[in-house]
Amino acid sequence: MFIAATETNIAYRTADHLRWQDMDFVVGIKVELSNNHTCLGADGRPHAFADICDDLQGKYPKDFKFVGWHPHCRCHATPILKTIDEMNADTRNIIQGGTPIKPTDSKNSVQQLPKVFSEWSKDNQQRIAKAKNIPYFIKDNFIQNKDGSLFPLIGYSCNTTKLKAFKKKARELLANKTFRDNITLSNRSIKEWLNQPHIERNIKDRALFNIENLLQNAEYKGSGIDKHSSKVIVHLYEILLGFHKSWIVVREFSWGRQLYSVSDNKTLLQKIKKSSNK
Incomplete structure (x- = not known):
């Protein structure tokens, strides 16, 4: 029952997290204690x-994935919304053919981890370094360095300085690594992946650090001739990013296969089919 309750709660909280990523009027989350934060005594x-x-309750960036601090955690996250005036302005802009205010430009936008979390991570750095089992809130939102310090995987879509650090970390961990079907990642692969537009931009960027599992579980959809060169073959691997189907693009040269990019453009499949029928 204990495990079942924990896994069920994780599923619900994950669904909330993914849903909020698609909502422009959600600009952060607030992690709160359960109303029944008690323990049975003797x-x-x-x-x-x-x-x-x-210790860790508070306001977090929108892309912080919260599924619980510990097994059977009864804390919950609620969305932080744009102000009423901002949402009214969004409505007028949309009616007039414009675009909504960016979530990061909202007065209520949360773009930094709370101070209590930063203090907690420093105080527990040695424990994290020695831990055999890492909690989800760390695995889902951070890269764990060897010394136990945490490299955040959140808040990069709105911060150029952070994005540079994000790319640097990706190169450090992934450049020149080889995965399923002898697919290699180059510095260009990393650059293309992070620069590529996508409806689930934050989820897509973070997924790069899970590329081994993504490729391993991806469905191979076929191959075709590259539109840029008849000597290059393009392979597509279908994955799910958030709620949206996406395709990892791999280019095969005479010397081997290299991951090229990722896309949520469905026409890629049609191009592969047409190319393979020629």
């Missing part, structure tokens, strides 16, 4: 207590 009665849930 007397058989519930008593209030303090744990990691108390």
Whole structure:
């Protein structure tokens, strides 16, 4: 029952997280304690207590994925919305053919981790370095360095300086690595992946650090002749990013296969079919 409840809660919270990424009027999340934050004492009665849930409650960036601080965690996340005036302005802009205010430009936008989280990660750096099992809130949002420090995978779509650090970390961990079907990643692969537009931009960028599992579980959709060169073959691997089907593009040269990019453009499949029928 304990495991079942934990996994069910993770599924619900993951669905919330993915749904909020598609909503321009959601500009952050607030992680709050359960109304029943108690523990049964020796007397058989519930008593209030303090744990990691108390330490880490607060406001987090929109792309921070929260599925619980620990097994059977009863904390919950609620969306932080744009102001009423901003949403009214969005409505007028859309009616007039314009675009909504960017979530990062909202007065309510949350773009930094709360101070309590930064302090907690520093205080627990050695424990993280030695830990055999890493909690989801770290695995889903950070790269764990060998010394136990945490490299964040959030907030890059709105910050050029952070994006440079993001690319640098990707090159450090992934450049020249080889994966399924002898597909290699080059510095250009990383640049193309991160520069490529996508309806799930944040999820797409973070997925690069999980490329081994993505490729391993991807469905191979076929190959065709590259439109830029008749000597190059293009392979497509279908994956799911958020709620949207996407395709990893691999180019095969005489010397081997190299990951080229990722796209949510469905016409790629049609081009592959047409090319293979020629």
